[in-house]
Amino acid sequence: MKQPKKNVTVNPLRLSQPSGAALAFLGIKGCIPLWHGVQGCTAFAKILFIQHFREPMPFQTTALTQTSVVMGGEENIFEAVENIKKDARCLGILTTGVAETNGADMERMAREISRKFPGLPTAVVNTPDFEGTLETGWVKACRSALASFAKKRAMPRKLQCAVFAGPYVTPGEVEWISDAIVMYGLRSVIFPDLGDSLYGRLLKNDYYACASGGTTLEEIATLADSAFVISIGSSMKEIAGKFADGSGIPAEHFEHLSDVREIDRFFTLLGEKSGIEAPMKIVRQREHLMDAMLDAQFYFHGRTACVAGDHDFIKRWGAAMEGIGAKALRFSSIQDGECPFGDLENFKGFAEANGADLLIGNSHVADLADETGRAVVRAGIPVYDRFGETQSVRIGYEGLAKLYMDCANALMERPPLRAVPYKSTLQETLR
Amino acid sequence: MNLSAIRELYKEPDCSHNAKKEADACPRPTPGKAAGGCSFDGAYISLGPIADCAHVVHGPSGCIANTWNNRGSLSSGPSLFRTAFTTDLDNNDVVFGGEKKLFKAVRKIIDKHRPPAVFVYQTCVTAMIGDDIDALCKAVSEKTGTPVIPVDSPGFTGTKNFGNRLAGDAVLRHVIGTMEPATPHPFNVNLIGEFNIAGELWAMLPYFDELGIRLICSLSGDARYHQVAMMHRAQVNMMVCSRALLNVARSMKEKYGTPYFEGSFYGADNTSRALIKIAELMGDPALLGKTKQLCEREKERIAPSLENLRARLAGKKVLLYTGGVKSWSIVGALQELGMTVIATGTRKSTEEDKERIRGLMGDDATMISEGNPRKLLEVFRKQNADILMAGGRNQYTALKARIPFVDVNQERHLPFTGFNGHVRLAGAVADAIENPVFAMTREPSPFGGI
Numbered sequence: 106m107k108q109p110k111k112n113v114t115v116n117p118l119r120l121s122q123p124s125g126a127a128l129a130f131l132g133i134k135g136c137i138p139l140w141h142g143v144q145g146c147t148a149f150a151k152i153l154f155i156q157h158f159r160e161p162m163p164f165q166t167t168a169l170t171q172t173s174v175v176m177g178g179e180e181n182i183f184e185a186v187e188n189i190k191k192d193a194r195c196l197g198i199l200t201t202g203v204a205e206t207n208g209a210d211m212e213r214m215a216r217e218i219s220r221k222f223p224g225l226p227t228a229v230v231n232t233p234d235f236e237g238t239l240e241t242g243w244v245k246a247c248r249s250a251l252a253s254f255a256k257k258r259a260m261p262r263k264l265q266c267a268v269f270a271g272p273y274v275t276p277g278e279v280e281w282i283s284d285a286i287v288m289y290g291l292r293s294v295i296f297p298d299l300g301d302s303l304y305g306r307l308l309k310n311d312y313y314a315c316a317s318g319g320t321t322l323e324e325i326a327t328l329a330d331s332a333f334v335i336s337i338g339s340s341m342k343e344i345a346g347k348f349a350d351g352s353g354i355p356a357e358h359f360e361h362l363s364d365v366r367e368i369d370r371f372f373t374l375l376g377e378k379s380g381i382e383a384p385m386k387i388v389r390q391r392e393h394l395m396d397a398m399l400d401a402q403f404y405f406h407g408r409t410a411c412v413a414g415d416h417d418f419i420k421r422w423g424a425a426m427e428g429i430g431a432k433a434l435r436f437s438s439i440q441d442g443e444c445p446f447g448d449l450e451n452f453k454g455f456a457e458a459n460g461a462d463l464l465i466g467n468s469h470v471a472d473l474a475d476e477t478g479r480a481v482v483r484a485g486i487p488v489y490d491r492f493g494e495t496q497s498v499r500i501g502y503e504g505l506a507k508l509y510m511d512c513a514n515a516l517m518e519r520p521p522l523r524a525v526p527y528k529s530t531l532q533e534t535l536r
Numbered sequence: 537m538n539l540s541a542i543r544e545l546y547k548e549p550d551c552s553h554n555a556k557k558e559a560d561a562c563p564r565p566t567p568g569k570a571a572g573g574c575s576f577d578g579a580y581i582s583l584g585p586i587a588d589c590a591h592v593v594h595g596p597s598g599c600i601a602n603t604w605n606n607r608g609s610l611s612s613g614p615s616l617f618r619t620a621f622t623t624d625l626d627n628n629d630v631v632f633g634g635e636k637k638l639f640k641a642v643r644k645i646i647d648k649h650r651p652p653a654v655f656v657y658q659t660c661v662t663a664m665i666g667d668d669i670d671a672l673c674k675a676v677s678e679k680t681g682t683p684v685i686p687v688d689s690p691g692f693t694g695t696k697n698f699g700n701r702l703a704g705d706a707v708l709r710h711v712i713g714t715m716e717p718a719t720p721h722p723f724n725v726n727l728i729g730e731f732n733i734a735g736e737l738w739a740m741l742p743y744f745d746e747l748g749i750r751l752i753c754s755l756s757g758d759a760r761y762h763q764v765a766m767m768h769r770a771q772v773n774m775m776v777c778s779r780a781l782l783n784v785a786r787s788m789k790e791k792y793g794t795p796y797f798e799g800s801f802y803g804a805d806n807t808s809r810a811l812i813k814i815a816e817l818m819g820d821p822a823l824l825g826k827t828k829q830l831c832e833r834e835k836e837r838i839a840p841s842l843e844n845l846r847a848r849l850a851g852k853k854v855l856l857y858t859g860g861v862k863s864w865s866i867v868g869a870l871q872e873l874g875m876t877v878i879a880t881g882t883r884k885s886t887e888e889d890k891e892r893i894r895g896l897m898g899d900d901a902t903m904i905s906e907g908n909p910r911k912l913l914e915v916f917r918k919q920n921a922d923i924l925m926a927g928g929r930n931q932y933t934a935l936k937a938r939i940p941f942v943d944v945n946q947e948r949h950l951p952f953t954g955f956n957g958h959v960r961l962a963g964a965v966a967d968a969i970e971n972p973v974f975a976m977t978r979e980p981s982p983f984g985g986i
């Protein structure tokens with residue numbers, strides 16, 4: 106898909122690559138995401154995530170200045186690590202556009218850090234903001250963390266399932282996946298585990314300088330001992346596959362858990378691996394979903410839903426919309442195969458040109474929907490003008506039913522084809 | 537209204553329910569088998585959409601509480617009709633009579649809302665305790681100068697259909713002929729039984745404007761009181777898709793000599809036929825020519841979209857279950873799309889409707905007179921139908937059976953009238969049939985259960 110080159114982006118849809126990497130590091134317990142860049146980049150991302158997750162964000166920055174940039178900036182990294190090492194179990198260092206432009210050699214930095222700070226496991230990742238998006242940053246950080254923290258397969262754990270989750274699986278959904286696996290008598294290790302760290306819980310300590318929850322380093326060390334690997338979200342397919350191959354264990358990939366067949370496959374897999382029949386609860390939830398879909402499908406007939414965001418996100422929502430008979434049009438934040446892409450201004454034109462009835466995307470997309478009187482469902486990142494996005498579960502039978510109710514309600518609130526009142530001029534002459 | 541007056545109304549001479557059997561035109565509901573509303577419901581539904589009026593239900597709150605504001609009849613202006621006024625009788629009123637309460641209620645409404653008129657509906661309980669709403673309405677009218685129209689419609693007098701007639705009787709007696717248009721116009725029409733569901737009237741009005749035909753009143757979708765009062769000035773009455781208010785058309789023919797015909801705006805062919813018929817009855821060759829041209833133009837305009845939809849719908853089988861005139865008007869609209877209507881409901885249809893159905897569907901047309909869900913499903917399965925089209929009441933019958941469904945009664949949200957409406961109807965049917973949910977829900981669950 107080609108897009109005429111624009112010299113100015115109007116209201117970006119894309120979130121930056123370093124923010125994705127930082128978010129992934131927050132899914133590792135005790136990790137401090139250290140931004141190698143100017144403090145502004147960190148601050149912006151921090152505000153964005155605080156508004157979205159409604160949680161403090163333990164981001165640190167190497168706080169490059171004009172002078173340190175000239176000097177290469179390496180000293181800033183050592184100084185930062187020196188200052189935060191007491192608070193961290195491990196570090197995730199990610200670069201920004203400034204550091205990259207400056208030619209930071211992160212591989213060498215990693216070696217230096219492990220020499221200087223032997224007790225502090227550190228993963229580094231190159232994530233210039235001038236390319237990629239939140240999703241690609243997430244994947245890069247995951248790859249780096251696996252390379253740095255995971256261990257070779259040692260003691261097989263028959264009941265352990267390793268789950269590699271993409272960035273658009275909400276903390277609530279991560280918890281749901283974990284519960285589902287446990288329901289089958291299996292043990293789950295989710296990597297990265299945003300559920301444990303960002304679901305929003307009040308804890309004993311009143312201040313955490315690092316990720317307060319997430320996959321522990323010990324758990325990451327046992328990932329290779331798992332009986333099988335599940336990946337969710339197409340962004341995670343490749344890393345999960347490679348990791349499973351390297352460890353000699355089977356892997357099963359799910360593009361999303363937002364359509365009936367994928368969910369069926371998910372529970373069938375858990376049934377096979379555990380030898381347990383589907384719990385009554387699951388059977389009933391599926392029955393409910395079927396009923397809910399039949400009830401709600403009217404609202405989707407002939408309707409067009411435009412979904413805007415990163416690849417995983419538009420894929421899962423597109424599938425959900427098609428599953429109930431709506432026309433789904435995906436709009437990517439970055440160039441992505443045949444998919445149309447661009448900023449929010451482009452998306453606005455795209456939605457208009459296609460007569461969109463329903464927009465699906467983050468709070469910026471919601472503003473756009475309000476502006477043009479279209480129905481909207483908020484999802485993705487950031488959602489700052491609603492509560493509950495972090496905890497929302499729109500996967501699985503029950504979650505999918507909820508998703509359809511949300512969308513149907515949105516469409517009901519703004520009926521797309523409501524007749525326009527017509528006043529007859531001739532009839533007016535009666536009085 | 538006394539008993540003999542009610543009996544008179546039962547005999548609707550122009551209603552072909554009556555043609556064959558010499559019995560009352562509106563059969564008595566069968567206990568244990570009755571599914572429709574009461575005659576109060578029918579009366580309220582018929583007049584309730586008159587948008588600028590206040591509609592007061594004289595009775596216990598139960599009568600109105602369950603029905604108000606749930607129909608899709610839309611207004612382009614006033615919304616007073618959407619407010620449910622009821623005298624909400626209590627024990628005390630039942631013992632001592634509710635007249636005083638009604639009197640006060642109507643006065644208060646007039647003071648506060650200044651409507652051009654108030655309709656007062658009688659219900660079972662207030663009829664039983666002997667409240668005389670005729671006299672009372674007259675008294676309030678005289679006191680306030682605002683017309684207050686009694687609609688004597690206690691539920692126990694009969695079915696919903698009969699209630700429609702009671703409503704017609706009320707406007708005939710008290711409203712029609714009481715006002716005159718400010719300016720004369722050569723061509724005037726009334727649409728009787730058009731309820732502007734989902735804006736269906738609005739889909740037709742531009743054509744009337746274009747042709748220079750003035751709509752005096754649509755009884756009663758998006759209607760105003762003065763329009764009802766001026767109905768006698770129309771040269772033509774069209775009964776739209778419903779025989780419910782037939783007594784209005786018939787009486788107007790007797791009283792004012794206004795010719796009437798039954799037509800429908802469902803389907804491009806039906807729409808053309810109806811518009812041309814109106815022009816014919818106006819008796820003006822120039823108007824007729826213009827109308828024919830308009831119909832040709834519109835048909836040509838929608839032809840490409842219809843062609844597309846026809847390709848998706850050809851050979852698909854519909855089970856249509858809807859009452860009265862719709863049973864034939866929609867059959868025609870669907871056949872225009874290349875669909876086969878395997879059976880149609882005739883619960884509320886007359887002999888004449890049935891004749892037309894035979895004309896459209898052939899002599900062995902399956903007619904379902906009793907629409908219980910089991911019977912519907914049985915016919916559906918036996919005939920291998922693709923879609924059920926019926927009223928909202930049967931929506932969940934269809935869905936529980938994983939059958940595509942389109943609502944053709946008042947609960948729907950899309951206007952299906954006119955040329956664009958035909959495209960919309962076709963689109964709705966095609967979308968419903970093709971929705972992947974049906975195929976998916978018919979597949980067995982991998983985990984047992986359904």
Ligand code: SF4
Nearest residue numbers: 574576599659660691
């Ligand atoms: S049957 Fe009588 S009491 Fe019941 S809703 Fe109708 S009018 Fe009211």
